[in-house]
Amino acid sequence: MKHSQGNSALRTSIPFTLTAIAASMISFSSIAAAEQLDTVTVTANRMASDNVLAATTVITRDDIERLQITDLSSLLSRQVGIDFTTNGGIGKTSSLFIRGTSSDHVLFLVDGVKWYSATSGGSAIQHFPVEQIERIEIVRGSRSGLYGSEAIGGVIQIFTRKGQQGMTPYAKVAYGTHASKQVAAGISGGNDTTKYNFSVNHQSTDGIDLGRDLNKDNDGYENTSFSANVEHDFTKNVTVGINITRAESDNEYDDFGTTNIMEGEATQQILGSHLSWNVNDIWTLSAQINESRDQSESFKNSSSDGIYNTRRRSMSVINTLSLNDSHIVNLGWDYENDHIASNATYAETSRDNKAVFISLQSQLDKASWLLSGRHDNNEAFGTHNTGTAEWGYQLHDNLQITANYGTAFKAPSFNSLYYPGGSGNPLVKPEESKSWGFGFNGVESNFDWAFNFYNTKIINLIEWAPISPGSWTYVPSNVASAEIKGVEFEIxxxxxxxxxxxxASFLSPEDSSNGTTLQRRAKRLANLHIDKQWNAWSAGASWKLRGQSFNKKNNIDPLGGFSIVDLRTAYKVNQDWLVQASINNLFDKEYQTVKGYNSLDRTAMLTLSYSPK
Structure with a gap:
C-alpha cells in the first residue's frame, strides 16, 4: 500500500509533544526501508496528480492478493484512520467510519460513479466483490468542495480491473472454514488502441450463528458478480470507454428474539461511459454518462417484507486547463437524478441535483496549494456552497508541512425526508461540517512516514427526535452536533x-451536547503488516487493534476493545501457478462491534490461482 500523504496518531490526552514526535521520526532515518515512488492519484484533486496534499492511501491489486482478504469491509478496515462495524461475518450489514465521521459521511465512487442507496443514504460495501477490484484510493478529510454531498469524512474510489497489452486469462479457486468457497475467472487483453477486461466471480459461505434470534442456526451468504471494461483510443488525443460491474447477493440474517427465517436479496450495478479528449496542449475535456443501481428485497419466512430500489443517473463534464507548469485549473459541471421505487409509498420518489465547481492546483518553488469551490442546487433542499483550501511547503527535500480547511455537507436521504407512515420529515436540512488540520510527511530513499492532526465540527446532525415537546411521535430532525479531534501516524x-x-489513530469523537462518545466509534485504532519473500515462498502477518466503543448513545452498552492476528503464506509453483493459505483471527478472539452480533471466529482459506505470464 502506498500513501501519498499519510497518517497515524497519538491520543490527544497522552503527554506526547510535537518535539517528541519529530525526534521519533528522525530515529527512523537509520532504518532500511522500501523504495518510495511518486504515486499518481485522481481522487484527491479530481484530476490525475502526483502532487497531492490530502491524506491519501492507495491499495493496489498486488496488495489485495498479498493480504488474501476476500471482502471489501475487512480490506478497508485495515487502513489508517478507518473504523468498521459489522452485524456478523462476510456479507452482513457493515458500517465504515473515516476519522470518526458517520458511515454515510463517506462518498463511495466506482470508476468515477457515485454509488449509494438514496433511501438509506449509505453504500452497501459488504456486497462489492474484492475480486473485481484493480485499485482503491482512499482520501481522508473533507472533499465536498469537489464532489458535493457525502464527502464529510472522505472519499473512497474503487477502480475495477482494466485491460492490458496482449491477452492474459486468469482463474482462481478457494475453499475454507464454514464451507467458504470462491471460483473466479477472467481475461484481460488489448493492443495499442483497444484494451479490455472481462471477469466473473462467485463466493459463498455457510457463515456463523449471528446470535440474535432463537433459531441457533448459521446465517449464510452468497454473491455472484461480473465486470466488463472496454477502452478504445480513436486517435492519440481521443479515448472512449465503457464499463459495467454487477453483483447479486443472497444473505441470511437474524430477527431479534424470534424464530423467523430472514433473508435478503440485493443487486448492485454500476454502468459507466467516459470520454477523454486532449483538445490542445493546455486543454483536456473529460465527460461521463453513468447509471448506478442499488436494489434490495427482504423476506420473512419466504414472504416479501420490503422492496427498496435506487436508480441514479448522472452526467459530468470537466475542463482541465494546464495554464503552465505551475498552475492547473479544473472547471466542472455535474448533474444527478435520484429515483426510488418501493412497495412502500413515499411522498416523493425523484430529485435532481445540479452543480458547478472550480479548482486551482498550483506549485511555486517550495510551496503548493489546492483551492476548490462548488455550488450545488438540489430540488429537495435548495442550494449549498462548499469549498476546500490546502497548502503545503517543502521544508527540505524530504520533509513537507501541510495545512487544510474545508466545508462539507450531507444531503438528507429519502428515508429521512419522506419515509411512509409519517416517519419522514420534509423539513429536515443537510448536515454540515467544517474541518481543519495540519500535518508533516517525509520520504527518504528507503522509507516514508506521515503525521496528521485534524478537527471536524458537524452541525444539523439528523437523529430521531419528538415532533414537538412531550410528543410520542418521533421523526428525523436536525437536533445534534459533534466535534471530532484526532491524530494519525503511519510509516x-x-x-x-x-x-x-x-x-495508529487516536481520536476523540464527541457528542457536542454532553461530551459523550459518538455511537460505535473507537478512540484507538492501529494496524501492523509485515511481509517477507524468500525466492518462491512468501509469508506475512497482520495485527489489528480496535479500542473500546459504545453500542448506544450517551456511553451506554460498552463494547470491549480487541486485537486480532492474521497469518498468510504463498508459494509460486512456477511462473503461472500460485498457492496461497491464510489463517484469520489466529487466536480465536471473541468480540463484537455491534452488541448482540457475533464476529467471525478463527478461519482458514486455501487458494489456487492461475495467471500465465
Whole structure:
C-alpha cells in the first residue's frame, strides 16, 4: 500500500509533544526501508496528480492478493484512520467510519460513479466483490468542495480491473472454514488502441450463528458478480470507454428474539461511459454518462417484507486547463437524478441535483496549494456552497508541512425526508461540517512516514427526535452536533528484508451536547503488516487493534476493545501457478462491534490461482 500523504496518531490526552514526535521520526532515518515512488492519484484533486496534499492511501491489486482478504469491509478496515462495524461475518450489514465521521459521511465512487442507496443514504460495501477490484484510493478529510454531498469524512474510489497489452486469462479457486468457497475467472487483453477486461466471480459461505434470534442456526451468504471494461483510443488525443460491474447477493440474517427465517436479496450495478479528449496542449475535456443501481428485497419466512430500489443517473463534464507548469485549473459541471421505487409509498420518489465547481492546483518553488469551490442546487433542499483550501511547503527535500480547511455537507436521504407512515420529515436540512488540520510527511530513499492532526465540527446532525415537546411521535430532525479531534501516524519501511507498514489513530469523537462518545466509534485504532519473500515462498502477518466503543448513545452498552492476528503464506509453483493459505483471527478472539452480533471466529482459506505470464 502506498500513501501519498499519510497518517497515524497519538491520543490527544497522552503527554506526547510535537518535539517528541519529530525526534521519533528522525530515529527512523537509520532504518532500511522500501523504495518510495511518486504515486499518481485522481481522487484527491479530481484530476490525475502526483502532487497531492490530502491524506491519501492507495491499495493496489498486488496488495489485495498479498493480504488474501476476500471482502471489501475487512480490506478497508485495515487502513489508517478507518473504523468498521459489522452485524456478523462476510456479507452482513457493515458500517465504515473515516476519522470518526458517520458511515454515510463517506462518498463511495466506482470508476468515477457515485454509488449509494438514496433511501438509506449509505453504500452497501459488504456486497462489492474484492475480486473485481484493480485499485482503491482512499482520501481522508473533507472533499465536498469537489464532489458535493457525502464527502464529510472522505472519499473512497474503487477502480475495477482494466485491460492490458496482449491477452492474459486468469482463474482462481478457494475453499475454507464454514464451507467458504470462491471460483473466479477472467481475461484481460488489448493492443495499442483497444484494451479490455472481462471477469466473473462467485463466493459463498455457510457463515456463523449471528446470535440474535432463537433459531441457533448459521446465517449464510452468497454473491455472484461480473465486470466488463472496454477502452478504445480513436486517435492519440481521443479515448472512449465503457464499463459495467454487477453483483447479486443472497444473505441470511437474524430477527431479534424470534424464530423467523430472514433473508435478503440485493443487486448492485454500476454502468459507466467516459470520454477523454486532449483538445490542445493546455486543454483536456473529460465527460461521463453513468447509471448506478442499488436494489434490495427482504423476506420473512419466504414472504416479501420490503422492496427498496435506487436508480441514479448522472452526467459530468470537466475542463482541465494546464495554464503552465505551475498552475492547473479544473472547471466542472455535474448533474444527478435520484429515483426510488418501493412497495412502500413515499411522498416523493425523484430529485435532481445540479452543480458547478472550480479548482486551482498550483506549485511555486517550495510551496503548493489546492483551492476548490462548488455550488450545488438540489430540488429537495435548495442550494449549498462548499469549498476546500490546502497548502503545503517543502521544508527540505524530504520533509513537507501541510495545512487544510474545508466545508462539507450531507444531503438528507429519502428515508429521512419522506419515509411512509409519517416517519419522514420534509423539513429536515443537510448536515454540515467544517474541518481543519495540519500535518508533516517525509520520504527518504528507503522509507516514508506521515503525521496528521485534524478537527471536524458537524452541525444539523439528523437523529430521531419528538415532533414537538412531550410528543410520542418521533421523526428525523436536525437536533445534534459533534466535534471530532484526532491524530494519525503511519510509516512504511523495510527491515531485515521484510516490508513493514504500521499506523495508529487516536481520536476523540464527541457528542457536542454532553461530551459523550459518538455511537460505535473507537478512540484507538492501529494496524501492523509485515511481509517477507524468500525466492518462491512468501509469508506475512497482520495485527489489528480496535479500542473500546459504545453500542448506544450517551456511553451506554460498552463494547470491549480487541486485537486480532492474521497469518498468510504463498508459494509460486512456477511462473503461472500460485498457492496461497491464510489463517484469520489466529487466536480465536471473541468480540463484537455491534452488541448482540457475533464476529467471525478463527478461519482458514486455501487458494489456487492461475495467471500465465
Amino acid at each position: 512504511n519501511t523495510t527491515l531485515f528484508g521484510a516490508d513493514i507498514s504500521a499506523d
